[in-house]
Amino acid sequence: MPEGDAVRRTADRLDRALAGQLLTGSDLRVPQLATTDLAGGTVERTATHGKHLLTRLVMPDGAPLTLHTHLKMEGSWRVVAPGARWPGPAQDARVVLRTERADAIGFLLGLVELLPTAEEHTIVGHLGPDLLGAWTPDDEATALARLTATPDRMLGTALLDQTVVAGIGTIWLSEVCFVQGVHPQAPVAAVGDPLRLLRRARQMLRAALEHGQPLTTGDRRNPVWVYRRQRQPCLRCRTTVEAGLVGEPGRRRTTYRCPRCQPASA
CATH class of the missing domain: 1.10.8.50 (Helicase, Ruva Protein; domain 3)
Incomplete structure (x- = not known):
């Protein structure tokens, strides 16, 4: 399972590709989110807490949402140019986020969920302090x-x-x-x-x-x-x-x- 530093590097890679960008399309390939469309939302950034990835979005109606993903043992996020060949089998993709300058694909993600950003505490609030966080x-x-x-x-x-x-x-x-x-x-x-x-x-x-x-x-x-x-x-x-x-x-x-x-x- 990737550790805190590897997860933070993944978040940084997503930020370089997506931060500040408008989503032109999305594909959430998990049953509970199969009909959800994030197109039109703007990606603010991807934060981390330990091994959790928190991709924060602002939707067209102004609603802040967080796409929460966890790599678990086999998951990964990859970034490619729009329309480029994916570095993994399509059947392993769990999330696809598209912008004008990049496609981000989450393969074999162990966890995918969407929630209001204000409710992030419900998924990471029980965790201990993040060694790569503010560390006050x-x-x-x-x-x-x-x-x-x-x-x-x-x-x-x-x-x-x-x-x-x-x-x-x-x-x-x-x-x-x-x-x-x-x-x-x-x-x-x-x-x-x-x-x-x-x-x-x-x-x-x-x-x-x-x-x-x-x-x-x-x-x-x-x-x-x-x-x-x-x-x-x-x-x-x-x-x-x-x-x-x-x-x-x-x-x-x-x-x-x-x-x-x-x-x-x-």
Whole structure:
């Protein structure tokens, strides 16, 4: 599943193509919206909150609407010149937005819904602060309080919980735990400085957004410390990297760690 930085890059790509543009046509290929026509609406921008995309429109009657999409595991948004060949099968398209200068096609989107912009809180209000959002002192305090509210909870499970903090997926879970020197399967209480961990996670996402890819090591040949490097030597100490599972039952995710750099107990 794309993580917060990848979702923000998707939103930026949509903004470059659609922001400020009048929709000349639309095709919402989901049953509940099959008869909806957004033509005549003006795209303001595409905002994000964690892994959620919020494309905000103003319709001809002045009504502000939000097209809410989520990529889930397989979804993507692609932008092409008007009338150009799509970079994916037509049967996989869930949303098509057309303007005079570009077509934006959402393929295999895991979620598509339309709602008044004033009601966005009903779909993202329960989420934790967005690591790529404004990140005010209040946001930081809220994220810290939610992370530490259940000290016995597995750290990796807590960090993947988007109601704690929004934007972390398996890449950033693995990488921030490595850099912080903590075991992702340890309890939250084992983290010596959880605020520093959150700040590092934010720094990593912002750096990835700037570089266009995860680059936690600073070396493009080996851009990540442990993510998907199981059975390979740790780039810091040469100990073999291990894989393990975190997450709620039925939603397990794989994480990675160095047994020496991230001991199970301090």
